[in-house]
Amino acid sequence: MPTSADGSAGQRAPVAVNDNAGLAALYQERILDHYRRPRHKGVLERATGVHGAKNPLCGDEITVSVLVTDGVVSAARYTGTGCSIMQATASMLMELAHGRSRAELDALLARFDAMLASGTADDSLGELAALAGVAGFKARHKCAQLPWKALLGAMANERR
Numbered sequence: 001m002p003t004s005a006d007g008s009a010g011q012r013a014p015v016a017v018n019d020n021a022g023l024a025a026l027y028q029e030r031i032l033d034h035y036r037r038p039r040h041k042g043v044l045e046r047a048t049g050v051h052g053a054k055n056p057l058c059g060d061e062i063t064v065s066v067l068v069t070d071g072v073v074s075a076a077r078y079t080g081t082g083c084s085i086m087q088a089t090a091s092m093l094m095e096l097a098h099g100r101s102r103a104e105l106d107a108l109l110a111r112f113d114a115m116l117a118s119g120t121a122d123d124s125l126g127e128l129a130a131l132a133g134v135a136g137f138k139a140r141h142k143c144a145q146l147p148w149k150a151l152l153g154a155m156a157n158e159r160r
Contacts, residue, residue, distance in 0.1 A: 030130040031088040038087060040094030044077040051153030052080075055142050060086040064150035066097070068158050073097045073105075076151065085131070085140050090147035092127040102155050109148050116141050 047065035054061045060082030067075040076094040080086075097105060108125060115122045119135030134144050 028130075028133070030127060031084060038091040040077050040091060041079065042077050043079060044075055046075075047077075047154075049154040049156070049158035051150050051157050053146050053150040053153065055082070055086075055146050058083060058143065060143055060146050062086065062090055062147055062150045064090075064094075064147065064154045066151065066154045066158070068155065072099055072101050073155070074099075076154075078147065078150070082146070083140075083143050085134060085143040086146050089128065089131060089144045090150075092130070093147045093151060096126050096128060097151060102152070105152065105155070109152070112148065113145070116144060 044065035044067060046067055048068050050063060050065045052061070052063040060080070062078055062080035062082065064076060064078045066073050076097045078090045078094060080090070096108065100108070111122050112125055112128060112131075115125065115129070115132050116135050119132055121129040121132040123129055131144050134140050
């Protein structure tokens with residue numbers, strides 16, 4: 001854990017992406033990496049819930065499948081097409097969802113939405129913090145939120 005000026009342990013302060021050009025470049029590279037080499041993309045055969053979502057304004061489409069065991073996501077995968085922001089968000093989100101309950105994901109979505117509004121990276125979102133720069137492009141917010149909509153919809157459609 002980082003140490004503050006007074007020697008006490010504390011949390012790192014949030015960093016606005018626009019305040020640090022190096023951080024912005026790192027985040028951009030992370031987004032492109034997930035777009036070029038997506039993780040958790042494909043069909044989940046034993047899914048307990050599936051949900052599709054579309055953004056008719058830009059053409060993004062995604063379907064998320066989840067396997068929920070004892071109230072937590074034990075597997076999540078997605079299929080779909082769309083822009084780099086949507087694809088990277090989906091790739092990162094499927095990883096973040098693993099081992100989390102619906103309540104935890106709802107809380108993380110609130111943090112994600114706050115990050116999109118502020119442009120300040122939130123480390124509690126894992127790699128999704130790389131999307132803080134999307135805050136400056138209001139039209140792209142829906143692209144970043146679409147995978148969340150599909151994931152939470154899949155959990156709501158869960159067959160028990």
